[in-house]
Amino acid sequence: MAVVIASCFPSQRFRNTSLLPCASHRRNLYFTSIPHRHARLLPQVYRPEGRKHCLRRGVSRAAYVSPPSAEPELTSGNGTGRSEESASLAPVSWGVIWPLLAQHKFRILVSLSSLLVCTSCTLAMPIFSGKFFEILIGRGTGTLWKLLSNIAILYILEPIFTVVFIVNMTIIWEKVMSTLRGQVFKRMLIQKVEFYDRYKVNELSSLLTSDLGSLKDVVSDNISRDRGLRALSEIVGTIFILFSLSTELAPVLGLLMVSVSVLVAVFKRSTVPIFKVHGKTLASISNCATETFSAIRTVRSFAGEKRQMLMFGNLLLDYEKSGINLGAVKSANESLTRVVVYFSLMALYCLGGSKVKAGELSVGTMTSFIGYTFTLTFAVQGAVNTLGDLRGTFAAVERINSVLSAVETDVPLAYSLRKELEAEQGDTKLQFIYNDEYLSKTEPRNFHYKSIPRSFTDGCSLAWSGDICLEDVYFSYPLRSDVEVLNGLNLTLKCGKITALVGPSGSGKSTIVQLLARFYEPTRGRLTVAGEDVRAFDKREWARAVSIVNQEPVLFSVSVGENIAYGLPDQDVSTEDIIKAAKAANAHDFIISLPQGYDTQVGERGSLLSGGQKQRVAIARALLKNAPILILDEATSALDAVSERLVQEALDHLTKGRTSLVIAHRLSTVQNAHQIAVCSDGRIAELGTHLELIAKNGRYASLVGTQRLAFE
Numbered sequence: 001m002a003v004v005i006a007s008c009f010p011s012q013r014f015r016n017t018s019l020l021p022c023a024s025h026r027r028n029l030y031f032t033s034i035p036h037r038h039a040r041l042l043p044q045v046y047r048p049e050g051r052k053h054c055l056r057r058g059v060s061r062a063a064y065v066s067p068p069s070a071e072p073e074l075t076s077g078n079g080t081g082r083s084e085e086s087a088s089l090a091p092v093s094w095g096v097i098w099p100l101l102a103q104h105k106f107r108i109l110v111s112l113s114s115l116l117v118c119t120s121c122t123l124a125m126p127i128f129s130g131k132f133f134e135i136l137i138g139r140g141t142g143t144l145w146k147l148l149s150n151i152a153i154l155y156i157l158e159p160i161f162t163v164v165f166i167v168n169m170t171i172i173w174e175k176v177m178s179t180l181r182g183q184v185f186k187r188m189l190i191q192k193v194e195f196y197d198r199y200k201v202n203e204l205s206s207l208l209t210s211d212l213g214s215l216k217d218v219v220s221d222n223i224s225r226d227r228g229l230r231a232l233s234e235i236v237g238t239i240f241i242l243f244s245l246s247t248e249l250a251p252v253l254g255l256l257m258v259s260v261s262v263l264v265a266v267f268k269r270s271t272v273p274i275f276k277v278h279g280k281t282l283a284s285i286s287n288c289a290t291e292t293f294s295a296i297r298t299v300r301s302f303a304g305e306k307r308q309m310l311m312f313g314n315l316l317l318d319y320e321k322s323g324i325n326l327g328a329v330k331s332a333n334e335s336l337t338r339v340v341v342y343f344s345l346m347a348l349y350c351l352g353g354s355k356v357k358a359g360e361l362s363v364g365t366m367t368s369f370i371g372y373t374f375t376l377t378f379a380v381q382g383a384v385n386t387l388g389d390l391r392g393t394f395a396a397v398e399r400i401n402s403v404l405s406a407v408e409t410d411v412p413l414a415y416s417l418r419k420e421l422e423a424e425q426g427d428t429k430l431q432f433i434y435n436d437e438y439l440s441k442t443e444p445r446n447f448h449y450k451s452i453p454r455s456f457t458d459g460c461s462l463a464w465s466g467d468i469c470l471e472d473v474y475f476s477y478p479l480r481s482d483v484e485v486l487n488g489l490n491l492t493l494k495c496g497k498i499t500a501l502v503g504p505s506g507s508g509k510s511t512i513v514q515l516l517a518r519f520y521e522p523t524r525g526r527l528t529v530a531g532e533d534v535r536a537f538d539k540r541e542w543a544r545a546v547s548i549v550n551q552e553p554v555l556f557s558v559s560v561g562e563n564i565a566y567g568l569p570d571q572d573v574s575t576e577d578i579i580k581a582a583k584a585a586n587a588h589d590f591i592i593s594l595p596q597g598y599d600t601q602v603g604e605r606g607s608l609l610s611g612g613q614k615q616r617v618a619i620a621r622a623l624l625k626n627a628p629i630l631i632l633d634e635a636t637s638a639l640d641a642v643s644e645r646l647v648q649e650a651l652d653h654l655t656k657g658r659t660s661l662v663i664a665h666r667l668s669t670v671q672n673a674h675q676i677a678v679c680s681d682g683r684i685a686e687l688g689t690h691l692e693l694i695a696k697n698g699r700y701a702s703l704v705g706t707q708r709l710a711f712e
Ligand SMILES: Nc1ncnc2c1ncn2[C@@H]1O[C@H](COP(=O)(O)OP(=O)(O)OP(=O)(O)O)[C@@H](O)[C@H]1O
Pocket: 197, 477, 479, 480, 485, 503, 504, 505, 506, 507, 508, 509, 510, 511, 512
């Protein structure tokens, strides 16, 4: 695979440079640097010190490019190339968990050995009890003190090995779960954007917390005495000892086992739907609470508290009902289990008692038998409870797998992420992030580009020097595939110039933005940069070539400085660079007046800042990113006059030298654009300058006339 580090020249010029890959086979590794003549193509706009435009650090910025002769094979349709195999690989399955467990072979060995020792101690106790009674009634061999000292050794060894067992099991499972959680999170991040249209944020976060939590608990809650593996080993050991003590009495307890097992099987089958309903209702409760609190201002403004309470109350009733159903099934099973145990004990007393009376069985053996009955009872009940927990866990795992079945994986994104992670083995403590065995397994086998996606440096330098074109683009949103939003749209965004996009609501303006950002791919037609299809470029790296500033910029709940530094998420950004970007975005003055300056926390989604302040932080972030393509989606429409002036100044700075697409409804913004495109019914109906379009007296003139493009 050809690897070129940080080349800033357009890919079509590979043939003309002395720094070309030196072999034609794409698996060879190539290193090169930026030819100066191409670096000069970059406009003289704001660049943080120390940052070499498109040049990114070391191997981490390695870019995968094809040999010059190969033409890119673009994936068809939405560009996924997903295979059946990938769909069948569930994110939480034995196939995924086994390799994670296998990394802890030594600990597993220690755990199983200590389990063997502590179970043997537990199982030896009833035998010693029997011997104790034999000695008391004068029939036993050996002294009482010798017996008691043996019992004391058992009492010391059992807790010690229990600790060793629990500690090791806990370490193994916590490590496995961290990796699994990291992998599921990663799996979510590589889904296509429509995945996030389909599922609520809260549903997704509960998969990571409560559903995966249930998988974690099934081990951590079941490593105590009488549960899980320990219960299972006690059951096996007890049955073995019982048969060696008395072949006549053992079948009585065997009957107990069979009965309980049948009950467990019935329980297992009957509770799956109840567990599912219970889990779903809990998720709805959590959704309702999240939605209410995140939209609290809307709730207040409509006096909607009562409605929200009623909605929440109804969900609580559903949860209560499913909880009671679950409890009823559990209690029926619990009492049936007890009935079987008591029935078996009675049988044991009758049969065993008569054998002792007839001298066919010693009192000690009978005493041991009674002891084992209780051991078995507790162990079987523990195993039943574990099975109950497993039911809940299976339901949770099924939920995770059904949501994360690979249907919506954004394969090109997954591909570029994997390559980047492979090249960048970072913090050893976070190896589960970098260890990408899982991603490579989930990557569909039939996914390939005839040539490997080109690098950011290619896409970036092309974007600095060439036009961006939407060529005969058709598009419908995956969740509404019957509605064609774009119908053969053609639009050229001239390099380094501002294109304003206007049009009636719902005409497809924001959809064009989503396609330019490659959140979605066109169903037909293509997007090109300097004549090259954008799908030829590495998707994550393409993201670095496009900056978007929205009407409602989303900030992270960290400090102002960290929010600005997010413009370069993989780099250590210096304070000077952050301040420089903030100054250029007209944000520095308000930031230093905040209580902790650049360290001030902005609150959830930036709620502790005003709209104009958030907007300027977002612009500073975009300035730091220094991407060649800029999209402003109604960036000033929600601001008052003063804020708008400050933001507009910052935007003027930001748009300088970049290929910009501006969606705006203020005439002042629109008429200063180099060209104006009028979008209507998913096409560009008119294109020209303000004066040209007014003279044409068409749709644009009518938009201005009807004040849908507002004068200030
Ligand atoms: N995620 C989505 N899934 C399905 N349909 C969508 C989605 N987003 C937008 N649409 C639909 O696509 C059409 C175009 O929407 P778009 O947001 O591009 O219009 P717009 O011109 O930007 O409108 P406005 O000026 O009101 O923001 C609309 O009919 C809208 O309902």
